[in-house]
Amino acid sequence: MSAVMVKAENVHKSFGHVEVLKGIDLEVKNGEVFCLLGPSGSGKSTFLRCINHLEQVSAGRLSVDGALIGYREVGDKLHEMKPKEIAAQRRDIGMVFQRFNLFPHLTALENVMQAPVKIRGVGKAEAREQALRLLDRVGLAERVDNYPGQLSGGQQQRVAIARALAMKPKLMLFDEPTSALDPELVGEVLDVMKDLAREGMTMIVVTHEIGFAREVADTVVFMDGGVVVEAGSPAEVIDAPQHDRTKSFLSKVL
Amino acid sequence: MATTTPAARTSTAPAPIKAVPIRHYGQWASAAVVLLLAGGLLYSVAANDNIQWSVVGDYMFRPEIFHGIGITLALTVLSMVLGVIGGVLLAVMRLSGNPVLRAVSGGYLWIFRGTPVLVQIVIWFNLALVFPRLGVGSFSVDTNHVISPFGAALLALALNEAAYMAEIVRGGILSVDQGQTEAAHALGYSGAKTMRLIVLPQAMRVIVPPTGNEVVTMLKTTALVYAIGAADLFTEAYNFGSKNFTLFEMYLVASFWYLVMTTVLSTLQSRLEKKYAKGSHAVTTRTGGITRLFFLRNAQGGVA
Ligand SMILES: Nc1ncnc2c1ncn2[C@@H]1O[C@H](COP(=O)(O)OP(=O)(O)OP(=O)(O)O)[C@@H](O)[C@H]1O
Ligand SMILES: [Mg+2]
Numbered sequence: 001m002s003a004v005m006v007k008a009e010n011v012h013k014s015f016g017h018v019e020v021l022k023g024i025d026l027e028v029k030n031g032e033v034f035c036l037l038g039p040s041g042s043g044k045s046t047f048l049r050c051i052n053h054l055e056q057v058s059a060g061r062l063s064v065d066g067a068l069i070g071y072r073e074v075g076d077k078l079h080e081m082k083p084k085e086i087a088a089q090r091r092d093i094g095m096v097f098q099r100f101n102l103f104p105h106l107t108a109l110e111n112v113m114q115a116p117v118k119i120r121g122v123g124k125a126e127a128r129e130q131a132l133r134l135l136d137r138v139g140l141a142e143r144v145d146n147y148p149g150q151l152s153g154g155q156q157q158r159v160a161i162a163r164a165l166a167m168k169p170k171l172m173l174f175d176e177p178t179s180a181l182d183p184e185l186v187g188e189v190l191d192v193m194k195d196l197a198r199e200g201m202t203m204i205v206v207t208h209e210i211g212f213a214r215e216v217a218d219t220v221v222f223m224d225g226g227v228v229v230e231a232g233s234p235a236e237v238i239d240a241p242q243h244d245r246t247k248s249f250l251s252k253v254l
Numbered sequence: 255m256a257t258t259t260p261a262a263r264t265s266t267a268p269a270p271i272k273a274v275p276i277r278h279y280g281q282w283a284s285a286a287v288v289l290l291l292a293g294g295l296l297y298s299v300a301a302n303d304n305i306q307w308s309v310v311g312d313y314m315f316r317p318e319i320f321h322g323i324g325i326t327l328a329l330t331v332l333s334m335v336l337g338v339i340g341g342v343l344l345a346v347m348r349l350s351g352n353p354v355l356r357a358v359s360g361g362y363l364w365i366f367r368g369t370p371v372l373v374q375i376v377i378w379f380n381l382a383l384v385f386p387r388l389g390v391g392s393f394s395v396d397t398n399h400v401i402s403p404f405g406a407a408l409l410a411l412a413l414n415e416a417a418y419m420a421e422i423v424r425g426g427i428l429s430v431d432q433g434q435t436e437a438a439h440a441l442g443y444s445g446a447k448t449m450r451l452i453v454l455p456q457a458m459r460v461i462v463p464p465t466g467n468e469v470v471t472m473l474k475t476t477a478l479v480y481a482i483g484a485a486d487l488f489t490e491a492y493n494f495g496s497k498n499f500t501l502f503e504m505y506l507v508a509s510f511w512y513l514v515m516t517t518v519l520s521t522l523q524s525r526l527e528k529k530y531a532k533g534s535h536a537v538t539t540r541t542g543g544i545t546r547l548f549f550l551r552n553a554q555g556g557v558a
Contacts, residue, residue, distance in 0.1 A: 052440055083445060091442030101437035105455045115441040118451060167441060 322490030341419025
């Protein structure tokens, strides 16, 4: 494992004629908690989705754990990866969505078990044991046989985190994991994430929870209009922002 | 504490409302007209000297008829099974990123939905006219050995059904939230596994009810294979009737059995539909007049 988990060099992304990412340069170190802040439409989700190739980068280089995402480098030429290779890369990168996206036809336990069994080829008994352990860890030992429709938003999001962890990822991506939650349910999800950070998981978190970023993040990045405006420690970016755009954004969300 | 809290006021339930219901004179009048017409029609058929009712009763349970029912059911079940499999394949092709697969699926639908089933049945049956032998390279067989009437009927019905099922399955797949596919991809599912383990199981809710409908329709459509003498219920009834100069009687026999089968299937179908429509709003019917009289006596006034 290299010391740098994610490396973005001049990453661009366009949808048709609209350029959404206009040259992103950043480095996420191993074991780091990396928070992305920024106004709506600034390209945070798009950047996150590029990291596991849900979107294809249009220009620049993006690598995870030393391997280019979506491309193989042969000599000085890039070759597009086959869907199978892309799927293999994604297995090591967990993602948690704003709208949970649990599989509604499967119970909480099955949601967490299915990918290890069907994708990694782990034995059923072993996967079940691991899933129970993970659900216990996110505080849902009692709800393992419930379907997503029978769980609250906060519980669903915790199942979604357990589901991603079941693939034993080396990197976790969170796209506004608490934005769709009622205020009183936000804490239970953030607590699980803090636990995860304490255990040394490398995490990139898009969030509007400034308190969480200040407490947990090693690095905070403020994005606007498809570029990184400011990056640094929480003390630098949140408490003593240098740029006017950062200041005006923070004054609105704080 | 206050003496007039809302809870205290509603603690004794008021007496149920006893209002005079709306009178539905129009319903009563039209029901009388319908009854009169239906009765007249029934009488003219029942008392018709040209129909030998004893023959209808005698032939109702003949072995030929039961053989025909067997073939009709076999054709229905087999062509639906093949049609569903084909429909899923065509739908997945239609939605794939591969333009060749999309075009093939589109072309298939265009041809099979754009021509009458009856014509397709006759074409498959007469395949030997243009392709006397079927095969590749040195291996070939006599077309007429492969394409029996039953084989041609099954082939035609299944291929045609696949085109219709493709649209139903496609609608089902599109009804599944895009976030489901993304979540599966993010976990490392391949396209095929995403479809099989995540999307299709969720699409079932939308696919199953109209498929039940297709089964009922298919059961009736099988009668078309009479054109190639595939020994289904209608063919058997027709053959038997024309031999014994009791054609009309045999049509009635066939109709009776079709009605029995479609009634059973429709009942199953509406149960299935209810089961899969869970969550969507219930149909509220206006009850009044005749409905109230016949079905809601207990609810309305406690008349047993
Ligand atoms: N698939 C797409 N096709 C076209 N435009 C897109 C697509 N996805 C995103 N965009 C555009 O890219 C821009 C950035 O979107 P993105 O979702 O990355 O913003 P964001 O920073 O995550 O905002 P939010 O806080 O609202 O989630 C937006 O203007 C959006 O309309
Ligand atoms: Mg976003």
